[in-house]
Amino acid sequence: MRIHCEDIEQRISHVTDPKRTFIDLYNSVKGSAATRETRMEVVAWIAVCRFDCKLEGGFVRDWIVGKYTTHPNSEDPNDWIEYNINYNHEQIPSMNKNVVPADLDCHLPTHARFDIDRFQDELFKFGIICRSYREKWRYILFVDENTRTGPFTMNLIEPHVTLTHDRIDFDVSNLVLEKNYTRDLGMRIDIQQKPYSIELETVVDNIKNKRFYVLRNIDNRITERIEKMTNIRQWKQLGQSFNVLPNPHAKCNALLVPLHHTSTSHKILSKKMKIISDSFKILSVEEIRNPYLEEIYEGMKKLIAQQCPGFNPNEQELFHGTSDDGITGVLEYGFDDRFFNPNGAWGHGAYFADDPRKSHNYTDADTIDGSRVIFSNKVLLGIESIQSAVDNSLTSAPKGHHSVRGTAFTYREYIVYRYGQALPYLKVIYTA
Structure with a gap:
């Protein structure tokens, strides 16, 4: 692919090559061919290389x-x-x-103190004037306000905020440049691994063709x-949006990410669950990221699909209510068959419902704030065995079926x- 990207590599080096000379930089600012974009490159170069x-x-x-442009x-x-x-x-x-381009977004280093006055002094060496504004989590610079090439803004984002910026909106907004990587684009969040599998080459191709994937709810x-x-x-937006969540810390199996109350998923859940009671109120909805469970679930999904008509694993979104240690257990280990209900009406299995009132019956109110927890789950039902009579002797789905x-x-x-046949993906905390 590099053979077709020489111009991109040249622009990368304009920002990341610390060996650029003063004359080269000065020409990009003051030369006859200087543009708003070449001046932005120089400001970015100072931030990255200095x-x-x-x-x-x-x-x-x-x-x-x-x-x-x-x-x-x-x-x-x-x-x-x-x-x-x-x-x-x-x-x-x-x-x-x-x-277009609108502004510069730079994340400040974690290993050194940033001096805004010294930064402005570096800009002034090239005759670049800016006004600065201080907010809790960033500096905002208004650059080239009265320059013939046109103004632009710059965000200098504090390190403590940088560490929490682990979400991205679009695949094409996930690129990063660093000092000394004079030919290379990096990814801020790794979306090349499963289940996302969006390669860097795909992102570059999407940009060249002005198209993008949405990677958030x-x-x-x-x-x-x-x-x-x-x-x-x-x-052009490509396909449906899908949700990229960061990986949990190495010492944890699962990570919880708050879901905004204006999101589509939050609204759908609220509408479905309000039938629980007139006093029902969602306190929070959190997305669950558990890579180990996701990998097992995706493998099971492929196996069940192979055994179903039309390779359709019959994946459904269903509710599961629990309390106390069950909440942590579901988050960390999913629906572990060692802890399945042995006394259920249809035997030793993990039980789900499409009506949240059923799942609500298995929750307990917290003694402090009265909150309860229901999980929204992806469940692979495959070929269902529909049973109108109780059979608590079951330890597996009947032969030729995947669920009851x-x-x-x-x-x-x-x-x-079976373990891995269900995946918790939303944790709902509510009162009712």
């Missing part, structure tokens, strides 16, 4: 890889900039949504960003008997 920052975000996507016709900087009021009641500049903020990409910048659907009581029950 202050060990990492450059991420839209500039890498739009300029370094895509070489896309869109400027307002007006030379008046007021037509390029919008102002928003922050928590300090300051007017903070941001680029108009039509401007859809909420109001993500919807706004998608509309900006598709309606304003004329990019029990219909003897008010609520339907779904029972699986």
